[in-house]
Amino acid sequence: MAYDNKTQESIVRQSSLKSTLEYYALVGHKPSTKETIALANVFADFCTNGSSKELTATLDKIDKYM
Numbered sequence: 001m002a003y004d005n006k007t008q009e010s011i012v013r014q015s016s017l018k019s020t021l022e023y024y025a026l027v028g029h030k031p032s033t034k035e036t037i038a039l040a041n042v043f044a045d046f047c048t049n050g051s052s053k054e055l056t057a058t059l060d061k062i063d064k065y066m
Contacts, residue, residue, distance in 0.1 A: 009048075016043035 020040040024031050031039070042058055049055075 012044050012047045013040070016040045016047060019043055 017036070017040040020036055020043060023039070024036070039062065042055070042062070046055060
């Protein structure tokens with residue numbers, strides 16, 4: 001069964017949000033809604049577009065913050 005692009009995008013976003021919440025629980029951080037959405041978007045971007053210099057810089061900033 002082939003999924004259309006919107007369905008695939010929804011799956012990636014849901015999985016990214018779940019991974020975000022699991023990550024925050026693992027590191028013991030209680031994020032704001034804004035932080036949760038921001039990190040989920042970074043995860044979704046990575047899943048959709050792969051790694052880039054800009055994304056790597058963003059992840060470095062997140063690592064320093066955490």
